[in-house]
Amino acid sequence: MEHVELFFKSIFIDNMVFAVFLGMCSYLAVSKKVSTAVGLGAAVIFVLAITVPLNWLLDQYLLQPGALVWLGDEYADYDLGFLSFIMFIATIATMVQLVEIIVEKFSPSLYNSLGIFLPLIAVNCAILGGSLFMQAREIESLGLAFNYGVSSGIGWFLAILAIAAIREKIRYSSVPPALRGLGITFIITGLMGIGFLSFGGMLTGGDEEGEPSTEPKVTTEKVQVQKEKEEIAKNTKTIN
Structure with a gap:
């Protein structure tokens, strides 16, 4: 039940784009066509699915206070938490390079369509946000960390896919000149965010035990x- 709740909550209620507005640069720049949005969204899912569990392992066995106790009792007092950002970013950069190599090898057309935004996944704040939120949530197991990484990536994928499909249709609509381009895109993003957050009422039924009767x-x-x-x-x- 915990896995299912975390999965749907990460996709809809805590969506990276609509709830905390992370990854907006790539979201706005690569959402002009559905084909490129699908490619970038799939790459984001892959990177989050790999980096969040890896960073969870780093956090649990290297960075947290007392995490080095497995090396011996003399290391129990060590706290390497100040290295979290460096370690997380290093892991993310490595995985992004791997994705870039794979996409260039198997789909040159998609590689050319994504252009500079594919290597920029390394500095996509949604990717780093996934690892930092995982750390802040104090996720207790590797399975939950993988679940959170995949579900967060799916949420970002749905967001960019939806806005790309809408933007393709908007080209043939009569949009006021002052709102054409990013203006109408921001308005639609806000409306979509309200729609996604409305799922919160469907996923909070388990909180009844904690509420006073x-x-x-x-x-x-x-x-x-x-x-x-x-x-x-x-x-x-x-x-x-």
């Missing part, structure tokens, strides 16, 4: 009203 309060109020009625009745009898 109103039944004891109602019962207490009934008892208080009953006591007041009895006291009024006693006072009435005394007066009579």
Whole structure:
């Protein structure tokens, strides 16, 4: 259940684009055609699916306070948390280079379409954000880290695919001159963000256990009203 909730929550409610506005540079620049959006979205999913679990392992066994205890008790007090950004970015850059080599080898047309934005995945804040959010959420297992990486990538993929499909149709629409281009794109992005966030009401049913029940309060109020009625009745009898 935890895996399913994390999967859908990362795609819809905590979407990288619509919730925290990460990866907007590539989102806006490569969303003019569906074909290029699909290619970049697939590359983002692959990079997040690899880097988030790898960075989870680095965080658990190298960077957290006391993570080096597996080397011996004398290393238990070491804290390498200040190296998080450097280690995470190094992992991301390595994986992006691997993706660039694979795309250039098997799909030269897609490689040429993506242009400079393919190597720029290395500095895409959505990729680094995935690892930092994983660290902030204190994800407890490698499986959940992989789940979070894949689902976050799928959320970004759906966002850029949706806006690319809409932008292809908008070309044939009568858009006011002042809103053509990025103007109407930002407006549509905001509306899509509202739509994605509306899924929050469907995925918060499991929080009922943590919410205080109103039944004891109602019962207490009934008892208080009953006591007041009895006291009024006693006072009435005394007066009579």
